[in-house]
Amino acid sequence: MSGLPDEVRVAVVVVAAGGGTRLGQAQPKAFVELHGATILEHALRGVFAATHPAQVIVVAPHALVARARAIAEHVAGVASGHLSVVAGGETRQLSVSAGLAVLADGVEAVLVHDAARALTPSALIDRVASVVLEGGGAGVIPASPVVDTVKRVDGDRVVEAVDRSDLVHVQTPQGFPRDALVAAYAAAGEDYTDDAALFAAAGGAVVTVPGEPRAFKITTPWDLNRAEHLLDAGARIRTGVGVDAHRYDDAVPLWLGGVYFPDEPGLDGHSDGDAVIHAICDALLSAAGLGDIGSRFGSAAPEFAGAPSEVFLRETLALVEGAGFRVGNVVVQIIANRPRVSARRLEMEARLGELVGAPVSVAGTTSDGLGFTGRGEGLVAIANALLAR
């Protein structure tokens, strides 16, 4: 496969072709429902929310390739991405091989990820990808210390205590330099329980990065229940905050809160400088745990030069919705000597409400002569967003 943009240096192979015998449900594990969506959909939300642009390769049971494609396109459609869906094999290793067979030209780092780790935070995917892309040549796996005492047993008889000080639990995604991983898979003579073991057997070095509790694998009914409870409790309501400051610039028009202010100095910035919209984007992204406007859109990216900030807001909302959230409400406080917020507050609230699809309140204040806002050098906007799942 070729034809992906140059910046796509990462592929994530999401293996979802297992039967899930230990979960014991009628359908294959990745297609079991979890909190109103399939396990696969939850896993893909995390993958598409990662910052590194990636080719996402979903490996599904032969009979469910079309269903997996529909699920993946639904998630990718709102978050944008480069997607391939292929049929897996009898073992996890064969499924990974099927995914590796469709790697795009230009991919340098391959992450292999279990769909069964449905709640894996996108930050872990980015963490692994970043270390592989640094180019040390090693495989990179998430690991966490073993917290329980460990015993070696013979049947039900304890033989000895095992020193756990140098033991870790490992998770996915596991990341590798592309060529070395493909060569290791081609050379593999036996079945390994994870990609790092196969890579090490071919002579590759493997290093660890910190794992994440939420990246646990849904293996048994108890795990599925735990995932349900986590989604129930933790993610119903989330808040986020965003702050943006811009210097006044007489040479540019003033756009604030999506509204044009004639006869006012504009705001200096790479885009149209609409600090209110920028603060709202940061509030929404932080509430969803999706990073910030700079990491998402690039504060100097040429395509955003002079761009209306509504573009950032639309993209931000697509990301937030792709991560499974809807916006409850947004509030913004503008700290500035000018413009007078009260005169245009209702217009800003209406325009922003229309863009966000939820109530947006705008308030204004001054800093009582203090600081750069008080000296009339610039303007600050502070936004707070409430998201719900």
Ligand SMILES: Nc1ccn([C@@H]2O[C@H](COP(=O)(O)OP(=O)(O)OP(=O)(O)O)[C@@H](O)[C@H]2O)c(=O)n1
């Ligand atoms: N032939 C296989 C076997 C496993 N996997 C994937 O590998 C991941 C981890 O495997 P595991 O949790 O062991 O899943 P299952 O093999 O489905 O479970 P079980 O061993 O209980 O049957 C899962 O996302 C699973 O879909 C796969 O793509 N192809």
Ligand SMILES: C[C@](O)(CO)[C@H](O)COP(=O)(O)O
């Ligand atoms: C790859 C893996 O998820 C790493 O922890 C795991 O080894 C695969 O699943 P299994 O439960 O060991 O079969």
